[in-house]
Amino acid sequence: MVSTVGTQIIYRIKMVQDFFYLLGQTLWRTFSAPYRPREIIKQMEFVVWQSLPVVLFSVSSAAVVTIIESSFHMRLIIQNDSLVPGFAAMLILRELGAVVSALLVTSRVGAGFAAEIATMKITEQIDALKMLGIDPVRFLVVPKFIACTVGGFLISILANMACLYCAILVGKLKLGHSFEGFISSMGNFIQFRDLIFAAIKGFCFGAVIPLVSCFYGFRCRSGAEGVGLATTNAVVTSSVVIIIMDFSLSWFFSRYY
Template sequence: MIKGYAVLDFVGKSVMDSYQGVTQFIQLVVDSLAEGFRPPLRIRETVQQLYFIAVQSLPIILFCVCFAAMVTILESSFHMKLVIQNDSMVPGFAAMLILRELGAVVTALLVTSRVGAGIAAEVGTMKITEQIDALRMLGIRPIHYIVVPRLIASVIGLAILTIIANLVCLFVAFLVSEIYLGFTSGLFITGLVRFIHFQDLVFSIIKGACFGFVIPLVSCHFGFLCASGAEGVGLATTRSVVASSVIIIILDFVLSFVFSFFS
């Protein structure tokens, strides 16, 4: 009996907590959008953030995406041979997978773990060292000062990163299929032309921008809620990485589902 109550209590509390968290998050999203259109536009800060988010993440993203592309093409070849006893379609399929899913998602997950975690740690540290209170005392709106530049930079940055990642990924896939799997470049390009349309690239960029919208907001949300002490910062960082990753995967599914009706 008592155990039943305890379970009920636990469930009720978690539901209430997550409800509160979600409403606070929505409030943050609304506020950031409102603040985003308020002058002054802090261009220098935004460019600095763009450098941190996009330029500094580029090497690591390219590195990972190259390996991911190689694996994708090897695995596609394996599956194609298994099902239709013929792997002539492999380049086209691999390219399609890369463009539709891999490029955007892998980029976004890597950015989450690097930039998202970084933002959460930074904002959390600002919160526990009372820098955010100090901002408010000096009459600065923290959302305008902290969230907006990161948000704008991240949306632009991820859109660009996604394009670059996709192109590099395709190029690596091309190299692997030619050198290791023995396709001629003509075959590869025929496959590309047959399976890939320009809209796939557009969808991919839209995906990247959406992920770029989510990452800084989630990180700032958990940063603002950060509890004091070393433990608080670590926890805020962890939570923001997990929440962003899950949201990215769910969002990816929703977008893929919606886009599947356009192709």
């Protein structure tokens, strides 16, 4: 029993070490030539362009639900919902836009990355790259890392803008707030820096997704089951890390509010 626990602890420590080794390798190669611009653009298309429809639809829906629910409860408790635009905008910019879009990108892009790398691992394509003198981290991870960090930044801004737009639209059509009134109420609660903080969060979440996904892909051991496990672990771990990171970043940014 004790030895099993000990083995597990050593295994976990080694795993964390390996992750930070991959992080170091990726950062080092991200800031040193040669780059693969075509691959970066291809990955950007996969990460940003192909994710945008599902991300925008989902976060906008979440924003609509949030504003309607807030209005309902405020009317119930304080008999008016004049504060809804401000609260909704703050909630969207500080949490909803960045976190929900990052979790959606994780489930789509992270799963894809992990499955791709894991399949390459079990079919020895990673070894084939090494035998051709090609560095798998530079070749496979760095383009994904650059695409996801830049993509996370962009997606976060676009998702927040879409959420705010939908909030204004619902506020006007369903809750009876005028466009000017909504903007004015929002202005009392949020500032431009909230959008910047949201973009920074998107950037950081974007960095987590390819690193964790590729890490589990490289660790894939055997067969179709191994690929499935690598994909599941990648999505679950990325999601948890994003939540933890969101907490840390929110706490850090709270000093500047």
